[in-house]
Structures are given as C-alpha cells and as structure tokens.
Amino acid sequence: MGSKDRILRLKEDTRANILDAALKIAKQEGWQSLSMRKIADAIEYTAPIIYEYFANKEAILLELTKKGFSILTCQIQNARDQHLLPARQLEAMWFAYWDFAFAEKELYQVMFGIEVNCCELARILPESEGPADLICDVIVALMAPTVPTEEDLCTKYYTFWSVIHGLISINIVRRGRSDEVNQEVLKIAIGGIIRSIAA
Amino acid sequence: MGSKDRILRLKEDTRANILDAALKIAKQEGWQSLSMRKIADAIEYTAPIIYEYFANKEAILLELTKKGFSILTCQIQNARDQHLLPARQLEAMWFAYWDFAFAEKELYQVMFGIEVNCCELARILPESEGPADLICDVIVALMAPTVPTEEDLCTKYYTFWSVIHGLISINIVRRGRSDEVNQEVLKIAIGGIIRSIAA
DNA sequence: TAAATAATTTAACAGCGTTAAGCAAAAGTA
DNA sequence: TACTTTTGCTTAACGCTGTTAAATTATTTA
Numbered sequence: 001m002g003s004k005d006r007i008l009r010l011k012e013d014t015r016a017n018i019l020d021a022a023l024k025i026a027k028q029e030g031w032q033s034l035s036m037r038k039i040a041d042a043i044e045y046t047a048p049i050i051y052e053y054f055a056n057k058e059a060i061l062l063e064l065t066k067k068g069f070s071i072l073t074c075q076i077q078n079a080r081d082q083h084l085l086p087a088r089q090l091e092a093m094w095f096a097y098w099d100f101a102f103a104e105k106e107l108y109q110v111m112f113g114i115e116v117n118c119c120e121l122a123r124i125l126p127e128s129e130g131p132a133d134l135i136c137d138v139i140v141a142l143m144a145p146t147v148p149t150e151e152d153l154c155t156k157y158y159t160f161w162s163v164i165h166g167l168i169s170i171n172i173v174r175r176g177r178s179d180e181v182n183q184e185v186l187k188i189a190i191g192g193i194i195r196s197i198a199a
Numbered sequence: 200m201g202s203k204d205r206i207l208r209l210k211e212d213t214r215a216n217i218l219d220a221a222l223k224i225a226k227q228e229g230w231q232s233l234s235m236r237k238i239a240d241a242i243e244y245t246a247p248i249i250y251e252y253f254a255n256k257e258a259i260l261l262e263l264t265k266k267g268f269s270i271l272t273c274q275i276q277n278a279r280d281q282h283l284l285p286a287r288q289l290e291a292m293w294f295a296y297w298d299f300a301f302a303e304k305e306l307y308q309v310m311f312g313i314e315v316n317c318c319e320l321a322r323i324l325p326e327s328e329g330p331a332d333l334i335c336d337v338i339v340a341l342m343a344p345t346v347p348t349e350e351d352l353c354t355k356y357y358t359f360w361s362v363i364h365g366l367i368s369i370n371i372v373r374r375g376r377s378d379e380v381n382q383e384v385l386k387i388a389i390g391g392i393i394r395s396i397a398a
Numbered sequence: 399t400a401a402a403t404a405a406t407t408t409a410a411c412a413g414c415g416t417t418a419a420g421c422a423a424a425a426g427t428a
Numbered sequence: 429t430a431c432t433t434t435t436g437c438t439t440a441a442c443g444c445t446g447t448t449a450a451a452t453t454a455t456t457t458a
Binding site for chain 1: 311354357358360361362363364365366368383384387388391392395
C-alpha cells in the first residue's frame with residue numbers, strides 16, 4: 001500500500017521537474033524558444049508525457065506565474081516586516097518588488113509579459129492579488145487616520161505600480177542604464193508618491 | 200522605359216500592401232496569430248513572394264516599428280507646437296504619447312513589446328530616438344536657465360517615460376480601469392515630475 | 399519564332415503544440 | 429501458473445509555423 005504513495009511522490013517529482021526544466025530553459029534561451037519537446041528532453045521523457053501533468057503549454061506558464069506571485073508576495077512581506085514606519089515599509093516593499101523583478105527576471109516576464117495569460121489573471125489566479133493586497137494595507141496605514149475610498153486606494157496603488165513596472169519593463173526590454181541611475185529614479189519616484197500620499 | 204517605373208511602382212505597392220496586411224491582421228487577431236501565409240493570403244500571393252520584399256518576418260515587424268516611431272514623433276511634434284510654455288508643452292507631449300499608445304495599440308506593442316526587436320533598437324533604428332529627442336529638448340527649456348548634465352537629463356526623461364509606459368503597459372495587458380482614473384493618475388504623475396523638474 | 403529572363407507557385411524541410419494509436423511491462427485475477 | 433487488465437511510455441501522425449529550393453508559368457528580348 002505504501003507503494004502507491006511512492007508512485008504518487010514520483011509523479012509529484014516529475015511535475016516539479018517539468019516546471020524546473022521549463023524555467024531553466026527560459027533562463028538559458030528565453031521564453032520564445034521554450035518548447036514542449038525541449039522540456040521533454042530535459043526530463044528525459046518524450047513530449048506526450050507532459051500532457052499527463054499539464055493540460056497544455058499555457059498551463060505550465062500559468063503554474064510558473066503562480067509560483068512567481070507566491071515568491072514575490074513572500075518577499076514583499078519580509079521587506080515590510082523589517083520596518084515599523086509605514087513610509088519606510090512602503091519604500092522597502094517596492095524595492096523588494098524591484099529586486100524580485102531582476103533576480104527572477106524570467107518569472108517576472110511570464111507574470112506580466114505580453115504573453116497569453118494576461119487578460120483576467122486575477123480571476124483565474126487569486127494569488128496574483130497578493131502583492132497588491134499587502135501594499136494597499138500599508139498605504140492605508142500611511143494615510144491613517146484618513147480612510148481612503150476603495151477608488152482612491154486603487155488609484156494610489158496603481159500609480160506606484162505603473163512607475164515601478166514601467167521602469168522594470170524598460171530595463172528588461174532595453175539594456176538598462178547604470179544601476180545608480182535606476183536606483184535614483186526609483187527612489188525619487190517612490191519618495192514622491194509616498195509624500196503625495198502622506199500629505 | 201516608363202514601364203520600368205511602372206513595375207517599380209507596383210513593387211512598391213506590394214511592399215506597402217504587405218505591411219498594411221500585417222498590421223490589419225494584428226489588429227484583428229493579435230500579433231501572436233500573424234503568419235506569413237496569412238499575409239500572403241491577404242495580398243493574394245503565396246508566402247515565398249513576401250521574401251522578395253522582406254528578408255523575414257522580423258524585418259516586417261521592424262518596418263512597422265519604424266512606421267510607428269515616425270507617426271509618434273510626428274504627433275508629439277504637433278502636440279508641442281500647440282503650446283508656448285515648456286510645462287504645457289511637456290504635458291501635451293506626454294498626453295500625445297498616451298493617446299498614440301491606445302489609438303495605435305498594435306503599433307505600440309510592436310514598438311515596445313517583449314518581441315524580438317528589443318535589445319539594440321536605437322542602433323538599428325535611429326528613428327526610435329525621435330520622441331526622446333523632442334521631449335528632452337523641452338525638458339531643457341523647462342529647466343532654463345539651468346543647463347542639466349547629459350546624465351541628469353537622461354534620468355528625467357527616463358522617469359517620465361517609466362511612469363507613462365508603465366501605465367500604458369498595465370492598461371494594455373490588463374483591461375484598464377476607468378478612463379477617469381487613468382487620466383487622473385497620468386495628470387498627477389506628469390504634473391508631479393514637471394514640478395520636481397521645474398523646481 | 400526561339401531563347402532568356404522574370405514572376406510566381408508548388409513542394410519540401412525542420413520545427414512547433416497536440417492527439418491517437420500502439421506497445422511493453424507490471425499488476426490483478428482465476 | 430496462465431490470462432486479462434491496467435499502467436507507463438513511445439512512435440506516428442495532424443495541422444500549423446517560418447523559410448528555402450526547385451519547378452513552372454508568363455513575359456520580355458533577340
């Protein structure tokens with residue numbers, strides 16, 4: 001009876017191997033050249049086997065997206081927990097976001113890229129709301145005792161995200177400027193928004 | 200001898216037809232489903248013919264990118280010429296940028312998407328510097344009589360671009376919030392940067 | 399009219415995602 | 429032990445992709 005468990009565990013392993021292989025290939029050759037056959041090669045099976053673990057290629061990308069949001073959420077949480085003042089927390093959280101985007105460039109790309117998985121991500125993947133929820137909490141704290149409307153909170157988060165995501169996008173598609181320039185732009189932008197929120 | 204000209208003109212026509220067809224297909228079905236055979240169908244030829252006008256599919260995208268930058272540059276110029284004060288000009292220019300991104304969504308995507316044409320765009324396509332040059336000029340005017348260093352100017356342009364590009368990206372990949380929210384975020388962001396520059 | 403050149407198409411290659419059929423080994427049953 | 433069923437996996441195939449070479453048709457030149 002224990003053999004069932006062992007087999008189940010092996011299956012879980014192959015599933016993880018598929019995801020690992022996909023990400024590894026993306027890191028080495030880019031998402032564009034990721035193919036089911038390459039994944040199969042990497043895990044030493046033939047391509048059809050993958051379809052016993054994932055419905056299709058998109059499902060693999062979605063799972064990696066999920067993984068990405070899980071890691072990002074975790075790191076934003078950690079950043080927050082290392083500060084007490086909301087303003088400091090917010091700054092640290094966005095810097096964590098920034099760091100994640102480059103430390104896990106491929107994950108970030110599959111999370112926010114022009115890929116298939118765009119449209120209704122929050123609907124099919126509730127985890128994708130994690131970072132937003134965390135940051136909105138701190139924005140509320142920063143504004144206390146004023147309580148923002150849902151609309152207002154959304155706009156503020158949105159402004160933050162646009163700035164940081166814009167900077168990241170530009171840095172990923174182009175070869176970014178020097179790190180110093182980036183850090184400065186980031187600090188100016190974040191500081192400006194924080195001040196405009198706190199005011 | 201005039202027949203040579205006529206043939207050349209016809210050839211120029213088919214070239215334009217290829218570009219038009221490619222953009223039309225992208226508008227109707229998205230870049231992802233654009234194929235050489237579909238283009239060929241649209242211009243009522245077979246696929247290999249396209250290769251007498253363009254080296255490959257990427258060359259077609261590059262040509263459309265070029266076209267996009269040409270239009271964008273033109274519209275930014277127009278926006279500038281309708282105002283006198285640098286601050287007003289700058290605002291109008293970024294709003295023109297914004298409008299272009301949505302009026303010509305597909306062109307904007309191929310210009311700044313995660314596509315192949317990313318890395319050294321300015322090197323292979325000098326036109327892509329047009330908008331930046333125009334806007335930098337106005338930034339300099341805004342700062343007068345202070346003369347910014349190249350680095351400083353670059354950082355300021357870069358900050359602008361990040362904010363606007365971020366907002367646009369988010370609006371294109373996700374279904375954007377209401378127009379009012381967007382306009383407000385945009386106005387706040389642009390206004391904030393302009394003030395921080397002018398100060 | 400015959401030869402040369404140009405324009406266009408058909409056929410093919412290698413690769414893609416995906417599915418169906420086939421096979422071989424293991425497990426269950428008598 | 430012998431037979432059947434199930435499982436795991438592969439091979440083969442379909443229709444699609446970008447791209448190239450060969451074959452074919454049409455046009456121009458001699």
